[in-house]
Amino acid sequence: MIRVVATGTFDILHPGHLYYLEESRRLGDELYVIVARDANVKHKPRPILPEDQRLRMVRALKPVDHALLGDLHDMFRPIAEIGPDIITLGFNQHFSEEGLRQKLLDRGLGADVVRISGYPGPLASSSKIIEHILNTRGPTRPAGPAGEGE
């Protein structure tokens, strides 16, 4: 029974999130997802959606067996409780595999760390979705063709 942990903010779900979770799930038999707390998202703008909604939407996705919110003060605590065999990193998550592996070892956690590749295909990422909304719905809508005709 191989237990996998994936982590992330999962703000405004899109196929890149789904691909990361599907690929993570394929590495084992059971996928736990730790969803970042609102208060802990500091390396990028605050999430659009509150943590409870982000959690609820992640939990509703087919590859996800269990989803939970992260710990406010100790990111390794839920990982220690779950006891995963593998922890996956998204293609744009800022940890290095080796750095995270070492930090886990420092906490007595022997999980392997696997980097999942980026979504292979055209993608509306969260930031592109936000950019698109600002460009098409905002007050300073640029002149130009309105339809994207894809």
Add this chain to the structure above:
Amino acid sequence: MIRVVATGTFDILHPGHLYYLEESRRLGDELYVIVARDANVKHKPRPILPEDQRLRMVRALKPVDHALLGDLHDMFRPIAEIGPDIITLGFNQHFSEEGLRQKLLDRGLGADVVRISGYPGPLASSSKIIEHILNTRGPTRPAGPAGEGE
């Protein structure tokens, strides 16, 4: 075997969509979801996400057994092919139950039509999500030429 059909645009998934799909699924044994084509969304602003992405995300939700894109010219065609016992309407979908039931009968389709109530709880709907993005990310953007390269 009770077959249920739900329909919608499902642009930027949120718990209101999920609730509609969960409640629709509970009415039967199998849930088909017809996702609106980009070209057919005319009663509100064009979707932010292209139809293929909206389809992919709806298909990934646990209550959804089957998801497909709508027909470009005849909204009743996929319904006739699926042959549902029940068609559900979201709380804000603009058809009346009786009106839709009659139109289905005109096409020889005897499905019942059930209105699903609105999501009971605080909710970031698509329009609230968009408004929130415009309010929090719009004004703080540095002034400059609009539409940076994608």
